[in-house]
Amino acid sequence: MTLLVSRKPRWGEAILRQLFFLCAIISVLTTAIVIGILVVETSSFFAEVSVIDFLFGTQWRPLLEPKAYGILPLLAGTMLVVVGSSLVALPVGLACAVYLSEYATDRTRNIIKPVLEILAGIPTVVYGYFAIAFVTPGLRVVFDDVQIFNAASAAIVVGIMVLPMVASLCDDALRSVPSSLREGAYSVGATSFEVTARVVVPAALSGIFAAFVLAVSRAIGETMAVTLAAGATPNLTLNPLESIQTMTAYIVQVSLGDTPSGSLAYKTLFAVASVLFSITLLMNLLANRVMRKYQEVYE
Amino acid sequence: MRSDLADHQSSKTLGARSLKRRHLVARLFKSICLGFTLFAVGVLGLLIFQVGADGLPWLDWKFLNNFPSRFPERAGVKSALYGTLWVVSLTALIALPTGVLAAIYLEDYAPKSRLTRIIDINIANLAGVPSIVYGILGLAIFVRFLGLERSVLAGALTMSLLILPVIIISSKEAIRAVPSSIRLAAYAVGATQWQVVRFHVLPAAIPGILTGVILALSRAIGETAPLIMIGALTYVAFVPEGPMDEFTALPIQIFNWTSRPQAEFHELAAAGIIVLLAVLLTMNALAVLIRYKGTR
Numbered sequence: 001m002t003l004l005v006s007r008k009p010r011w012g013e014a015i016l017r018q019l020f021f022l023c024a025i026i027s028v029l030t031t032a033i034v035i036g037i038l039v040v041e042t043s044s045f046f047a048e049v050s051v052i053d054f055l056f057g058t059q060w061r062p063l064l065e066p067k068a069y070g071i072l073p074l075l076a077g078t079m080l081v082v083v084g085s086s087l088v089a090l091p092v093g094l095a096c097a098v099y100l101s102e103y104a105t106d107r108t109r110n111i112i113k114p115v116l117e118i119l120a121g122i123p124t125v126v127y128g129y130f131a132i133a134f135v136t137p138g139l140r141v142v143f144d145d146v147q148i149f150n151a152a153s154a155a156i157v158v159g160i161m162v163l164p165m166v167a168s169l170c171d172d173a174l175r176s177v178p179s180s181l182r183e184g185a186y187s188v189g190a191t192s193f194e195v196t197a198r199v200v201v202p203a204a205l206s207g208i209f210a211a212f213v214l215a216v217s218r219a220i221g222e223t224m225a226v227t228l229a230a231g232a233t234p235n236l237t238l239n240p241l242e243s244i245q246t247m248t249a250y251i252v253q254v255s256l257g258d259t260p261s262g263s264l265a266y267k268t269l270f271a272v273a274s275v276l277f278s279i280t281l282l283m284n285l286l287a288n289r290v291m292r293k294y295q296e297v298y299e
Numbered sequence: 300m301r302s303d304l305a306d307h308q309s310s311k312t313l314g315a316r317s318l319k320r321r322h323l324v325a326r327l328f329k330s331i332c333l334g335f336t337l338f339a340v341g342v343l344g345l346l347i348f349q350v351g352a353d354g355l356p357w358l359d360w361k362f363l364n365n366f367p368s369r370f371p372e373r374a375g376v377k378s379a380l381y382g383t384l385w386v387v388s389l390t391a392l393i394a395l396p397t398g399v400l401a402a403i404y405l406e407d408y409a410p411k412s413r414l415t416r417i418i419d420i421n422i423a424n425l426a427g428v429p430s431i432v433y434g435i436l437g438l439a440i441f442v443r444f445l446g447l448e449r450s451v452l453a454g455a456l457t458m459s460l461l462i463l464p465v466i467i468i469s470s471k472e473a474i475r476a477v478p479s480s481i482r483l484a485a486y487a488v489g490a491t492q493w494q495v496v497r498f499h500v501l502p503a504a505i506p507g508i509l510t511g512v513i514l515a516l517s518r519a520i521g522e523t524a525p526l527i528m529i530g531a532l533t534y535v536a537f538v539p540e541g542p543m544d545e546f547t548a549l550p551i552q553i554f555n556w557t558s559r560p561q562a563e564f565h566e567l568a569a570a571g572i573i574v575l576l577a578v579l580l581t582m583n584a585l586a587v588l589i590r591y592k593g594t595r
Binding site: 010012013016017019020021023024025026027028030031033034037038041091092095096098099100102103104112115116118119121122123124125126128129130132133134160163164167191192193194196197214217218220221222223224227228248251252255256261269270273276277280281284285287288 | 324335350396404409431528550
């Protein structure tokens with residue numbers, strides 16, 4: 001009896017394999033190109049502006065005379081929005097997650113989950129519109145004396161925007177805590193609050209932490225809502241009621257004008273983008289690392 | 300030792316509290332959590348109400364069929380709507396095959412090597428890069444370096460890079476969900492790797508893949524910043540007829556109208572948002588339908 005298996009090499013299989021590999025490597029190429037462009041353009045920016053002036057200067061005026069290239073005002077603007085949005089998104093998101101995982105019946109859960117998914121799917125420009133059409137006027141009228149909403153409207157809408165992400169990631173973290181831990185605590189007489197605050201949340205802490213880091217990273221990179229609602233005045237201030245400019249909003253502002261490529265103003269785009277990219281990349285790496293570690297614990 | 304002592308003390312204070320008070324705290328806590336959850340639901344309601352109240356009066360056939368204009372009563376979203384459809388279709392054509400093939404490679408072909416791990420980590424991190432950075436990439440590579448100018452193609456290529464990580468991650472999950480017994484059975488009767496993928500893995504994974512792709516495309520529809528970066532915010536009073544034409548898109552038109560001071564333009568923006576949300580809703584309904592058909 002002869003063996004029916006052909007020994008002929010299958011070229012098609014090999015070619016397909018190479019093609020699939022090429023598709024997969026595109027992502028690595030993308031990262032390499034992004035980093036390459038940022039490094040090249042930023043270093044040519046630093047040939048004209050000193051690194052010290054850029055990192056520690058307190059004036060950002062790259063388009064008007066006298067020019068100044070200190071990024072601190074943009075960083076401060078971004079931080080103001082990030083802190084404000086975190087004040088909204090982190091507690092509310094965590095509370096949502098606690099309610100969903102510890103209290104809600106399946107029926108309630110099936111209503112609230114889709115609502116959060118819809119909120120997460122709404123384009124950021126819509127939140128920008130919401131800030132201008134509702135939050136900014138509403139800040140003075142509705143939330144007149146409530147201190148927690150004392151932040152600027154950009155921070156509030158960015159907070160609302162990242163809230164669903166915080167809620168769903170924290171929900172995942174809380175639900176992955178084994179129910180035996182809860183039952184143990186209940187059986188020795190703890191109330192639901194004590195179970196949540198002293199057992200479940202501490203057990204899920206790394207997941208919650210990762211969710212918070214990712215939320216902050218999202219808020220740093222958020223562009224349209226802050227461009228529309230936070231203003232375009234680079235302003236080194238801690239007062240959330242003043243007009244500011246974030247790093248992302250500056251990038252949009254420059255690209256709205258007609259900036260000739262090769263000019264110093266064009267290069268500021270890349271210098272600012274480098275700072276933005278480095279910060280968000282570091283935070284994402286941190287969050288991914290914490291998440292991986294925490295998955296090991298509960299599998 | 301010290302933390303033991305602290306634990307002991309805290310449990311002592313726990314016992315010292317009256318039971319009534321502890322239950323009160325628990326009830327209060329539950330109400331606060333519920334309150335915050337209702338806040339999130341309420342915000343969605345408010346947002347929809349605000350958009351509807353502002354935008355619905357402006358929404359008519361004329362609005363869909365007019366080009367942008369300085370005069371609010373004559374302004375419409377025709378060029379933006381067509382621009383969005385053009386960009387999304389081209390993005391789908393580019394990103395769908397690339398993303399799915401990459402996912403197939405990473406799940407079924409890739410050796411367990413360091414390179415594979417690097418690709419995986421890289422994709423996870425790319426998914427978290429701010430969209431405006433993709434805009435800068437598009438501006439430097441597609442618009443300036445490759446000389447594509449402000450074309451539909453430049454927009455679609457930028458958007459493709461933006462949503463590729465999302466498509467790859469969701470496709471990988473769908474492919475991984477196919478039981479390995481199916482693969483092994485096919486191999487056992489002598490199928491080649493490609494035959495296993497083509498005739499067994501893909502058919503089983505396709506509903507999951509399509510759901511992920513549609514959700515990724517709906518993200519592309521709503522993205523504004525990358526398109527502004529590549530210079531799509533210009534006055535466009537024509538419908539693009541080919542991939543090299545200039546274009547504008549719905550979110551850009553909404554941005555433009557929102558950034559104007561006049562109230563009429565804010566209402567136009569709301570009307571534009573309704574059109575945008577309608578497009579998104581249609582796509583999401585499609586995704587739900589596919590998921591439902593796939594699980595049956």
